[in-house]
Amino acid sequence: MNSTCASIANRVFVSLDTSALSKGSEAVAERIQQYLIKQPDMDVTLVRNGTRGMVWLEPLVEFETAQGRIAYGPVKPEDVADIFQQQPFSGLNNHRLCLGLTDNLPWMKKQQRLTFARVGLIDPLDIEDYIRHDGFTGLKNALSQSPQAIVLQVKESGLRGRGGAAFPTGIKWQTVLDTPSEQKYIVCNADEGDSGTFADRMLMEGDPLVLIEGMLIAGLAVGATQGYIYLRSEYPQAHKILNMAINRAEAAGYLGDNICGSGKRFALEVRLGAGAYICGEETSLLESLEGKRGVVRAKPPLPAIEGLFGQPTVVNNVISLASVPIILSRGGEFYRDFGIGRSRGTIPMQLAGNISRPGLLELAFGLSLDELLEDLGGGCKTNRPMRSVQVGGPLGAYLAPEHWSTPIDYEEFAKINAVLGHGGVVVFDDTVDMAVQARFAMEFCVVESCGKCTPCRIGAVRGVEVIDKLTDVHADQGQRQQSLSLLNELCDTMELASLCAMGGMTPIPVRSALKYYPADFGLAPLLVDPRSTHQENTSK
Amino acid sequence: MSAISTADIHTINNLLEQHKTLPGALLPILHSIQDQLGYVPPEVVPMIASTLNQSSAEIHGVISFYHHFLTHKPGQNKISICLAESCQALGSTGLEKDIKQRLNIDYHQTTKDGKYTLEPVYCLGNCACSPAIRIGEKIYGEMDINKFDELLEALVTYKVELT
CATH class of the missing domain: 1.20.1440.230 (NADH-ubiquinone oxidoreductase 51kDa subunit, iron-sulphur binding domain)
Structure with missing residues (x-):
């Protein structure tokens, strides 16, 4: 997209996220295009963005106005002409689907969006749009620092692996940095197999460049020149978007033999998994990347010392890596100031299963499920009493109502023999056995x-x-x-x-x-x- | 099992040539073959083995480990039903039964007319729109048997492009 043109034209946004598409956003986008062709005097650009995470409102259509973005949803193709006739670019109106300013919706106001700051805001494949929203600031800072200084920032942030195991990211990086080798690797674990979780997918589809930037910074920090994103084959849309984003980042000089003219090298490739849940386990993932059966390796040796093809390897989850750019741009301390106890920063919580308002919320650690399930989630979709929630995927505990007030914190969950895992919450009503x-x-x-x-x-x-x-x-x-x-x-x-x-x-x-x-x-x-x-x- | 055609062998040789120097080439090779032919025919196992200088047993072991790779030619449309918890919470167990009944096949089977193959899947990442199914490269949410019927109808009537 031409950036100067985009800032002048009125912009309307329709999501290309898998969940939005599965609810019909493509047909809405097509109808908007058809409508605009018939109105040649209207200077409007249709932008395909990620989702804001309010999946129950998809297909969500947003109009950029002087007051901010105004949301309409869920929109059907037949509503399009009607909405355009209400002068949606001039401000709020009383159309039955008008929800108000997106940023003022309770779902958005509740959040602290650090990692997902740009998801739903920008065109995921537009590098200029990414840069206008603080993109590549972390990378620029990293390029001017020593590897050890970068690792120290990540350690100071208190970031722990968001894939589920919650191992301190900075310590993992330190081990790889300290292990001498000609070749080291950065492997992104995008094999998001837990039911009830879709944070990785939503991020990769809505802001793939932040993941690329996080992997670049990891490469600079530990001295790795090759990265792999191990993506599950169940995510065809994320696959398409990641590959396009990588091509564009290469063309713009952010990947390849001379990153931003620094003389540093980093290449990145997406590799598809093949429908094996176990390949989300890091050693099994490495076996799979090497072209073998995804059979788990005994540890030690740690992947940080002997990982992919026997070389020192950072294996991090999508969200962990995508949280690194903001840590490098705002400082480890900034990130650490969010959260409680030893759970620092934010975690994307995903409400799924039998719930009226499913979707994703990025929150500082410390809130409780209670605050999410009823107020924001709106109770069970079936209008029946909520009986149990499973937190943290298929290996997570089923929690009864007495535990829903537990603070969202790794240690607090461990105390009740539960796990936060990757932040998925699957809700069941009273018909569950x-x-x-x-x-x-x-x-x-x-x-x-x-x-x-x-x-x-x-x-x-x-x-x-x-x-x-x-x-x-x-x-x-x-x-x-x-x-x-x-x-x-x-x-x-x-x-x-x-x-x-x-x-x-x-x-x-x-x-x-x-x-x-x-x-x-x-x-x-x-x-x-x-x-x-x-x-x-x-x-x- | 029908033997693969000469044209297929030519395609496979090209794919092997294209991918063989990649580090960890086997999964990219298998994906590329399945993308082209719809499955990984057993006849290709020795071809891959000699290209990668591995044994046929090793190649077979990898193919059989991963649920994604099919060793029989599937129908024109591969339909995957999500069986994981989020979809269970909104009735996927009933949907699963209805779809099996509608198509009159079980998992890993193809309808007699060769149109549909049914596969189970554990999570499509569309958990905010459960229950979810996948047909070809498209993912559908909030599925029920009526919507499923409409989808089938559309597939038959319009020959919907699924990629």
Whole structure:
């Protein structure tokens, strides 16, 4: 897009994000184009942006006005002409779909958008637009600093791996920096397999350049000249956008043999996964990148010392890497000032499943789920009582209402045997059968286990069997008690003896379902955990 | 299983030539073959093996590890239904049954007319619009059996371009 032209013309925005497309944004964009062709005297540019994260309002159409952007949604193609006739560029009006200024919507006001600052604002493939919104400022700063100074900034920010494991990013980088080697690698883990999560996708589709910038900075920090984005094959739209963004960044001199004239080198390539959940585990991902079966490696050696092709490798999640540019442009201290305890900065929380207003919110650590589920999320989409939420993907705990006031913080969640993971929250209403969900957790592990270690490969199969025995309507209390202790023992084995988080964490959803919803398994509350004081909701 | 054509062999040789020097070339090779032919025919395994100087067993091991790679020719349209938790919370289990019944096939099967192949998938990242399905390169949300019928109708009537 021609940037000088864009600043003069009126701009209208329609998202090209996968979720927006799945709700029909393409047809709306086409209708706007058709409308504009018939109005040659209107000087309007249609911009395809990322989503603002208010997915229930998609297809969302925004008009740039003197007061700011004004949002309309959800818009159908047949609404387009009607909206344009209300002079949408001159300010607020009382069209039935007019939502007001985007920035004033409660969903937007609640957030602290640092990593997602540009997502939904800019044209994701327009480098000039990216630069106008502070893009590449972090890279410029990094180019003038020593590798150690960059690593120190990241350490100071308190950033921890947003993929789920929450390992301090700066420490990982330090290890790679300190390991001498001719060739080092930056690998971006974009194998976002957890159900209920879409933050990586939304970022890659809405602001791919911030990820590229984060990887460039990581390369400068540790002395790596080659980067790979390992993207899951389930994300065709993100694949297309990333490749276009990489081409444009290359053409503009941000990637290649001479980054911004500095003489430094960094090349970047997208590699597609092939539908294996386990490849989100970093060592399995590296095996897959090397062209092998995605079988988990034993650690040590750490990937930071012997990673891709045996070389020192930074493996970071999309959100971790995309948070680096703002740390380098505003300083580690700026980022660290958000959050609580040892959870510094922000985390994108994704509301999914049975919820009226699903979407993504980037928040400083410290709020509670309560504040998200009802006020912003609007309760269950089915208008039924909310019974359980699973936080942190398929290996995360099912939480009962008594825990929804827990602050969003890695350590606070660990205290209740739960995980924040990648920030996904999947909501269930009171029709959910938690025994079915527990069985599914084991079943998922059967399908997705890489097969290397026995507790995971065999344990998951036995897990499904023993849950079936436990919930068999013909079983008496004695048989159930026996199945229950067997299941607990099996969970212990998987937790303690599995090689990676797949087998090691599968017991988390199983145990939380058992603990908070014993009646679903045909068990009395006391039978499960004598310490539990929870009163089971029997209204289902 | 029908043998692959001479034209296919020519295509595959070109793809092998194009990708063989990439570090970790196997997945890009398999993707490129599946993108062209719709699947990875067993006949190509020895071809890949000799190009990469690996054994056929190693190549077969990789193909069989990943759910994405198909070893049988699929129908004209590959339909994937998301089975993960977010979609379950909004009724994907029922949708799954309805779709299987509508197409009269189970997972990993193709309809007799060769039009549709059904695959399960664990998460399409469209969790804010559950339940989700994927047809070709397009992802659809808030799916129910009526919408699914409309989609099929559109596929048949307009020969919708799916890439």
